[in-house]
Amino acid sequence: MSSENAPQTVAAVDLGSNSFHLIVAQLSPGELKVMDRLKEMVRLAGGLRPDRTLDPEVREHALACLTRFGQRLSGLPDDRVRIVGTNTLRRVRRADDFLEQAESALGHPVEIVSGMEEARLIYLGVAHSLAVSPEDRRLVMDIGGGSTELIVGDGFTPRRMESLYMGCVSLTREHFPDGRITAKRFQSALTAARQELEPCGETFRELGWAEAVGASGTIRSAAKVLAAAGWTEGAITRSGLETLREALIKAGHVDKVDLKGLGADRAPVFVGGVAILLAALEELGMERMDAAEGALREGLLHDLVGRIRHEDVRETSVAALAERYHADAAQADRVAETARYLLEQAGPDWDMDPEWSGPYLRWAARLHEIGLDIAHSGYHKHGAYIADNADILGFTREEQDLLSALIRSHRRKFPSAPFKELPKRWSASARRLAVLLRLSVVLHRNRRPVPLPEMTLRAREDKLRLAFPDGWLEEHPLTRADLEEEANFLKAAGFTLKLE
Incomplete structure (x- = not known):
């Protein structure tokens, strides 16, 4: 068997607000076979304090779990592992060093995904766990510890997604703080959940679906409890x-909840999950929901396989965003091609991994003018805001921050603040990518479809030497003036650009 077709080990880790999950699989042509699963109830959301730092005891428990996961992941390359954090890690204060400690324990980077990206991955995991056809329309629901996702899709394609600010841990914590369960408290929790669902309920009802499935531990536990008690025949029903x-x-x-089919580790937050589940059936007009096995971690695996096979949803998302904001595709292509060429020239000098840096530079080049659709003045700032705040499917929070930093810095004064917000492992490379993008934009400032000459770009630390064929700069005085102006901007940022 060729090395290209040899089985590869891949892994996904879901750092949820209630529990942490690890799944390891073997990828071979035409098959993804699960080899190992690990799960631990951590209740990260329950340890999030008002100042958005983690309770020391919860932190210690979480890091101990991640150390065990790290032992299982040891030896796997980064491009065969995806680790994502969801609602609680979205909320943890950035200055908190928990993420840094988590990455050290796991031996791999941790990505923080938006609620919409979480919803997409959940749908992908559920769809792959069911027998589907492109015509099958279904509603998928996932109740996490800190958020609840709702998705309507056809086949493997999500059509409408929502991530709601409620979960089994957070709702239990808010409405049953001392553990006491009363009819009044349950009704209060139910009303709060319905209020969260209300703004999107009509939209989802209008879309319609042939079946509704639930993807979380809360939903699977509810199905088991209902079946074990004989209240349903396996499905989740409103009457059940x-x-x-x-x-x-x-x-x-909550300490006295003793139901057959309900694990002891889930019992403390089960009441909040049931309130959310019942609210969803009431608000969306459903009588029945089935439990599915697939979830976020399975979706992560399938998304990772797509990237390995060069089927990256991020490419589609960037194209859609560029089209939405009417970016000049021809100009973006010219800038992207020159940026790629300059990366090939200077990348080895800077020891930059082209597999990592190439896509981000290309995506930033394709999006660098999206802010023009808002206003010409300060359009790089408008574009950065869009990239930072839009729901761009496939991208993590940090990846959107990187795109935003590159777009923000592609012209005028070279800012420092956006790069300080990036993960430390990216900051130096990101600044260098910004330099390459800036040079590409300057070289195409005339917006003409005229090929550039053969150039050479050499880099040594923060010193760059850009050489053109003899006499070319003299024949193109405007370009020379633009490059000299750019050299001044770069000098203020700590880079030296010499023209030859």
């Missing part, structure tokens, strides 16, 4: 949940 609600109220306290 009503009966379950009365059983929880009768128990009176």
Whole structure:
């Protein structure tokens, strides 16, 4: 068997607000076979303090779990592992060093995904766990510890996604803080959940679906409890949940919830999850939901396989964003091609990995003018804001920060602040990518479809030497003036550009 077709080990880790999950699989042509699964209830959301730092005890528990996961991931290259954090890690203060410690324990980078990206990955995981056709329309729901995702899609393609600011841990913590369960408290939790669902309920109802499936531990636990008690025949129904609600109220306290099919580790936050689930059935007008096995971690694996096979959703997302904001595609292509050429020239001098840096430079080049659709004045700032705040599917929070920094810095004064917000492992490379993008933009400032001459760009630390054929700069005085102006901008940022 050729090395290209030899089985490869891939892994995904879901750092959820309630539990952490690790899945390891073997990828071979035409098959993704799960080899190992690890799960640990951490309840990260329960340890998030008002100042957005983590309780020391919860932090210690989480890092101990991640150290065990790291042992299983040891030896795998970074491009065969994806680790994502969701709602609670989105909220943890950036100055908190938990992420740095988590990456050290795991031996791999941790990515923070937006709620919409989380929804996309959940849908992908569920769709791959079911027998689907492109015509199948379904609603997928996932109740996490700190957020709840709703997605309607056809086949493997999500059509409408929402990430709601409620989860089984957060709702339990807010409405049952001392563990007591009463009819009044449950109704309060139910109303709060319905209020979160209300703004998107009509949109989802209008889309419609043939089946509804749930993807989380809360939903699977509810299905098991209902079936074990004989209240349903395996599915989740509204009448079954009503009966379950009365059983929880009768128990009176989360410590006294003793239901067949419910694990002891999930019982403390089960009441909040049931309230969300019942609210969803009521607000969306559903009578039934089935439990699915696929979830975020399976979606991560399939997304990783897509990247390995050069089927990266990020390419589609960038193209869609550029089209949405009417970016000049021809100009973007010219800038992207020159940026690629300059990276080939200077990248080895800077010891830059082209597999990592090439795509980000290309995407930034394709998006660098999206801010023009808002206003010409300061359009680089408008474009940076869009890249930083839009829901760009496939991208993590840090990746959008990187795109934003490159777009923000592609013209005028070279800013320092956007690069300080990036992960430390990216900051130096990101500044150098910005230099390459700036030079590409300057070289195409006349916007003409005229090929550039053969150039050479050499870099030594922060000193660059850009050489043209003899006499070319003299024949193009405007370009020379533009490059000399750019040299002054770069000098203020600590780079030296010499023209030859």
